[in-house]
Amino acid sequence: MGTSGADSQGHASGLDAGRSVLVTGGAGFIGSHLVRLLLDEGSSVTVVDNLSTGRRDNLPPSHDRLRFIEADVTTGIDALADETFDEVIHLAAAVGVRLIVEQPIHTIETNVIETSTLLRFALTCGRDGTPANVLVASSSEVYGKSDRVPFREDDDVLYGPTTKSRWSYAHTKALDEHLALAHHQQNRLPVVVARLFNTVGPRQVGDYGMVVPSFVRRAMSGQPLLVYGDGEQARCFCDVRDVAPALLALTRTPSCHGRVFNVGSDRPITIRSLAERVIETLGSSSPIKTVPYDEAYAPGFEDLRLRQPDLSRIREAIGFAPTIPLDETIRGVRDAIAQREGAGA
Numbered sequence: 001m002g003t004s005g006a007d008s009q010g011h012a013s014g015l016d017a018g019r020s021v022l023v024t025g026g027a028g029f030i031g032s033h034l035v036r037l038l039l040d041e042g043s044s045v046t047v048v049d050n051l052s053t054g055r056r057d058n059l060p061p062s063h064d065r066l067r068f069i070e071a072d073v074t075t076g077i078d079a080l081a082d083e084t085f086d087e088v089i090h091l092a093a094a095v096g097v098r099l100i101v102e103q104p105i106h107t108i109e110t111n112v113i114e115t116s117t118l119l120r121f122a123l124t125c126g127r128d129g130t131p132a133n134v135l136v137a138s139s140s141e142v143y144g145k146s147d148r149v150p151f152r153e154d155d156d157v158l159y160g161p162t163t164k165s166r167w168s169y170a171h172t173k174a175l176d177e178h179l180a181l182a183h184h185q186q187n188r189l190p191v192v193v194a195r196l197f198n199t200v201g202p203r204q205v206g207d208y209g210m211v212v213p214s215f216v217r218r219a220m221s222g223q224p225l226l227v228y229g230d231g232e233q234a235r236c237f238c239d240v241r242d243v244a245p246a247l248l249a250l251t252r253t254p255s256c257h258g259r260v261f262n263v264g265s266d267r268p269i270t271i272r273s274l275a276e277r278v279i280e281t282l283g284s285s286s287p288i289k290t291v292p293y294d295e296a297y298a299p300g301f302e303d304l305r306l307r308q309p310d311l312s313r314i315r316e317a318i319g320f321a322p323t324i325p326l327d328e329t330i331r332g333v334r335d336a337i338a339q340r341e342g343a344g345a
């Protein structure tokens, strides 16, 4: 393998040997794309992931600049206490609407406690005890049920009551953002917050309520595509191959530190149209079936009609513009599913 920033055990070393980057949640969907980018550019990568929703085989089986630690963030960081990282990309989180509705305590604890621990670690894990550059992955869920679209980073947000567990995810991500910004303000931590909108592409799985892989999988096997509610709710889908490089650029651009950025596509499509598009792109004979929200999630589940980011800030900061069309993403998701199933996974 090329120039190594790692010793024979894969331990990260100096900048002269390439960047050393810690990626939490690196075996997940977005993380696996990011890790590949980092390896391709010559960085040494340490992944901490408990494989709760990620998969070890999302990452290369072996690579002399990749170290994989199967652990919760807090435990993994304990093991890395004496090590140095130039960058920390924090993607580990309890994700997916279904998981959040079904396991609210787990969601709240994971998203808040792990982020708090990670940010404290990042304060001194850089060279000579300096802070590392950090990216914290947040979510468009932070906008809550605001209907002032497109969403701008500094807009007010609106949440439902705490008696509805559905809103706990938004609160946890908002708290993560507060913590990150507070560390920037109080401790000069060079941290940026990426507020991700629907990110899609190869290696995303449908098991946790993600709509594109669920539709693609069903279309591939001729099963009905299940559209929740009336299907007129709209989302903007951005390919992970556009998102991952943007996350690195945000982390590495000093003028972005201490700020929040929307990341995603700003072109909405209704969920019903998405289902039709999947069927058409894949030449499937699947029908579309609507399912009431109460049945799909829980009684009283509240969804948003339209979630659309304003991308002016990220465009200006790093020149971000999504490039991959939805049809290509749909085909990429299909190919990845076929490959995985062909491999017997």
Ligand SMILES: NC(=O)c1ccc[n+]([C@@H]2O[C@H](COP(=O)([O-])OP(=O)(O)OC[C@H]3O[C@@H](n4cnc5c(N)ncnc54)[C@H](O)[C@@H]3O)[C@@H](O)[C@H]2O)c1
Pocket: 024, 025, 026, 027, 028, 029, 030, 031, 048, 049, 050, 051, 052, 053, 054, 055, 071, 072, 073, 074, 090, 091, 092, 093, 094, 095, 110, 114, 137, 138, 139, 140, 195, 196, 197, 198, 199, 200
């Ligand atoms: N994919 C999207 O559309 C989207 C949208 C908004 C925000 N995000 C955010 O982006 C990040 C990555 O999401 P993703 O779509 O790749 O999901 P994912 O589930 O594929 O990735 C999350 C990864 O974190 C790991 N993980 C979870 N809890 C952990 C813990 N306590 N310790 C260590 N590892 C843990 C999981 O095993 C998984 O590999 C998350 O923070 C998520 O909230 C994603």
